[in-house]
Amino acid sequence: STKRDMQEEQRQVELMRQRGVQGIVLYPVSREAGQPEYLANTLVDFPIVVTDLYLPAMKRPHFVFDNFQVGREVTQFLIAQGRCNIAFLKFRDDLLYRSLDDRVAGYRHALTETGLGFDPRYVAAFDGRGPMSPGHCEAVDQLLAFKPRLTALITPNDPYAKSTIAHLRRRGLDVPRDVVVVGFDDLNNELWGERFPTTRPDFVRMGERAAESLLDRIVSGDLSPTGTVLPCPLVIPREMTFAAEGSNPAPTHQQASVTDTVTAR
Numbered sequence: 001s002t003k004r005d006m007q008e009e010q011r012q013v014e015l016m017r018q019r020g021v022q023g024i025v026l027y028p029v030s031r032e033a034g035q036p037e038y039l040a041n042t043l044v045d046f047p048i049v050v051t052d053l054y055l056p057a058m059k060r061p062h063f064v065f066d067n068f069q070v071g072r073e074v075t076q077f078l079i080a081q082g083r084c085n086i087a088f089l090k091f092r093d094d095l096l097y098r099s100l101d102d103r104v105a106g107y108r109h110a111l112t113e114t115g116l117g118f119d120p121r122y123v124a125a126f127d128g129r130g131p132m133s134p135g136h137c138e139a140v141d142q143l144l145a146f147k148p149r150l151t152a153l154i155t156p157n158d159p160y161a162k163s164t165i166a167h168l169r170r171r172g173l174d175v176p177r178d179v180v181v182v183g184f185d186d187l188n189n190e191l192w193g194e195r196f197p198t199t200r201p202d203f204v205r206m207g208e209r210a211a212e213s214l215l216d217r218i219v220s221g222d223l224s225p226t227g228t229v230l231p232c233p234l235v236i237p238r239e240m241t242f243a244a245e246g247s248n249p250a251p252t253h254q255q256a257s258v259t260d261t262v263t264a265r
Contacts, residue, residue, distance in 0.1 A: 004029050010038045013048070023047035023218045025210045031055060031096040047223060049214045051206055053098040059225045061217060063210050065201045065232040067099045071106025073234045074154065074182055074197060079114055083152040083180055086111070087143045089136075089164070090156065091128035100156055103184070107154060121146050128156070131163030140167050151179060158183035162192050186235065195237040206230055 002009040009029050016024055026048050031037065037057040039048065054062035078086050088107050091097050104123065111118045124143050126135035143150055153168075155161045161183030165175045173179055176196070183198040209228065217223060 002029050006031060006035065006038070010042075013043065017043060017046055023049070023214045025207065025214055026050050026060075028053050028055075028058070030091075033094045033096060045223070047214055047217045049210045049217070051210050052203075054227065055096060055098055061213055061223065061225055062227045063206050063213070064102075064227065064229055065099065065206070066229050067102035067232060068106040068109075070184075070199050070232040070234050071103030071154075072110040073106075074199075075107045075110035076114070077197070077234065077236065078152045078180060078182070079110070079116065081180070084116055085122070085148050085150045086152040086154065087122040087124065087146075087150040088154045089139055089143070089160065090123060090125050092125045095128065097128075099184075103154070122150065131159045132167070136160065136163065137167055140164055141171075144168075144171065152182065153179055154182040155184075157185045158187035158196075158198055161196055161198070162194055165194055165196070197234065197236050199232050200235050201232045202230070 002012055006029050009026075013024060013026070023046070028039075028050055030053060037055070039050075039058040039060055048060050050058055050060045050062040052064060054060070054064050075086060086107070088104055090100055090104055108118045122143065124139040126139040127133070129135060140153070143153065153164060155164050161181050165181050168175050168179055168181070175181055181196050183196055186198050186200045209230070213228075
C-alpha cells in the first residue's frame with residue numbers, strides 16, 4: 001500500500017528495486033499541482049509501466065482509459081435526453097487526477113460542440129475525502145443553488161453517484177425525474193438498488209496489458225514512454241429513460257465501442 005502518498009509510493013518503488021524486482025506495474029497515487037515528479041528524474045533505466053492515472057510528466061510507458069471520449073459521450077447522451085443544464089462534480093483543482101480531468105475535458109468539449117456552451121459555475125470541486133463527506137455535500141448544494149437549476153449531475157464514480165442521489169432526495173428532489181445522476185467504473189451499482197448511467201472499464205485487462213508490456217520491455221530494454229488508450233464503454237440501463245417533456249430521447253441503452261489507440265506521449 002502506498003497510503004495515497006507519493007513519498008510512500010516512491011519509497012516502495014525504490015524498496016522493490018533494491019530487493020531485486022526487475023520491473024513494476026504502477027497504479028500511481030494522484031499528484032498535487034506543482035509537486036516534483038520523481039519518476040521523471042530517478043530510476044530512469046528501471047522498467048516501470050504506469051496505469052490509469054498517468055501524467056505526461058512521468059515520462060513512462062502507460063495504459064489509460066479513453067475518459068475524454070466517455071466524458072464527451074455521456075454529456076451528449078444527457079443532452080439528447082433534453083438535459084441541458086449539466087453539472088460536473090470533481091476533486092479539488094490542485095489535485096491532478098488523470099481520469100477525472102479527462103472526463104471534465106470531454107464534458108466541456110461536448111457542451112461547446114453542441115452549442116450549449118460551457119459555464120464554469122456548473123463544475124464544483126471538493127476535497128475528495130469520500131462520499132457524504134462535508135465537502136461533497138457542500139459541493140452538491142453549491143450546484144443546486146445556481147439558476148437555471150441543474151437537470152443532470154456527473155459525479156467522480158459510482159459510490160459518489162449513490163451518495164449524491166441520497167443527498168438530492170433529502171433536498172426534496174426526484175431522481176432521476178428532476179436530476180439525472182451519472183457515475184463511473186461500474187462499481188456494483190445494481191447491488192445497491194440504484195440504477196444510473198456508468199462506465200465499464202476493464203481494469204483486469206488493463207493490468208494484463210500492462211504486465212505484458214512490462215515483460216516485453218524488460219527483455220527489449222525499450223523504456224520509451226509510449227501510451228495505449230483503452231476503450232471505456234458507456235453503459236445506460238435499459239429500463240431507464242430520462243427524457244424531459246417535449247424532448248426526443250435517444251435510445252435507453254448505449255454502449256460505446258472505442259478501438260484501442262496507441263500514441264507516443
